[in-house]
Amino acid sequence: MCEMLQVAANDGAVLRYVCKGSKGPPVVLIHGWSASHRSFDLNLDVLSQRCVVYAPDLRFHGESDKPAWGFHVARLAADLHALLGAWELDAPTIVGTSLGCAIIWSYVELYGCSGIGKCVFVDQAPSQWRLPDWTLGSKGIYDAQSLENIQAALRGGMATFADGNAQCCLTKPVPEALLQTLSAETQKCDPEQLAKLMADHAPKDWRPLLPRLSCPC
Template structure:
């Protein structure tokens, strides 16, 4: 493990030799690990880490192909990202962890549970992700933008030709409430650091994975946060998670979009801290944040 003092960036190395960049805040309390989504980075949690660190030990890392982490020529699979999460938790000897996945980060958690069980995990939080992104004969609640072979090919073409258009489209589709201009620039900058081909290959794997059969096996408390104005998924698709997972409660952020943790950080941070402390005790099966 190495550290860059100026940027507060540290690194762990996975079992296939890939360096994952991370930062840590908070010196005491429960352990929370934040997992960003496709084309993001740990910096997407810039409005969450300081508040969470007042009560928790908080870790946020860049998944391979993102941020300051390595971009190898292999590993374009959610399962490999799940193995990276395992390696990350093992390297830092983290236990009783509340894992928080945003978008594709949810799939990383589900893949982790499928491959490695509940080792080192205590609870899980899912942020605006449907259990299947593609559409299927029995499922029409997947992604609004990338949901079959044709829309995937279109996304991959745009990635190859104009990554900036993808970055701008992310912001347009993932936000309903205004963010500070500095935050908007940061989000775009982080997407622009990604390699287009890697993003395209990773999305090809992510979009076709169906996690519905796994969700009933999630034997840990789960909190499911849904953007009521999500431009990425129909809310009903994301709410389906709590219908399948046995100990899962949903909270709909009625005014927010896919990046609800950025749009309403105070509400999200308070909700997350309450869940970290209490799990789903006395929590209704479904609630709403105005």
């Protein structure tokens, strides 16, 4: 495991991250809701052979602070702005997975694409909600009722939720040790904080923003 470093956000919350690799272009990995930088355990070793890789724990996740405020995608985008400012990277490639994609979209809405080299979006529809003109939303959280269902699951016990959540987030088999790590990382989160953050994230429709992505994606 890599040593965790830290940056303070503009509201004082401490954001922790790992950095691996000594040469090559910078790559930033943004994990999804209820996860941590450990989601990229199988990626860090490979990528760091050719890149300098930064992988933060989002606010409310992993080893980063879990304050009693800030349950908004825009707050996490401001955290990303603080991290990028501290790192002073040259045209990084930013990879978002799930909620990480929405954080990048919010970042672009607030700060533009200046300073970003490229973006990669993994496993996130620009609108999770199923709408009259949109049928490509999330398979799991796609309307108010399904949002309430996952919030109830969170409150029903984090251990059970975490085990099921880890399985749902995978499309290919992974080592049992990694599966246990993913579950353990989810259990570091507070269920009420996750519920509030998902309530902000899930209904957002980022489709109008996509034409503003001026960097290669």
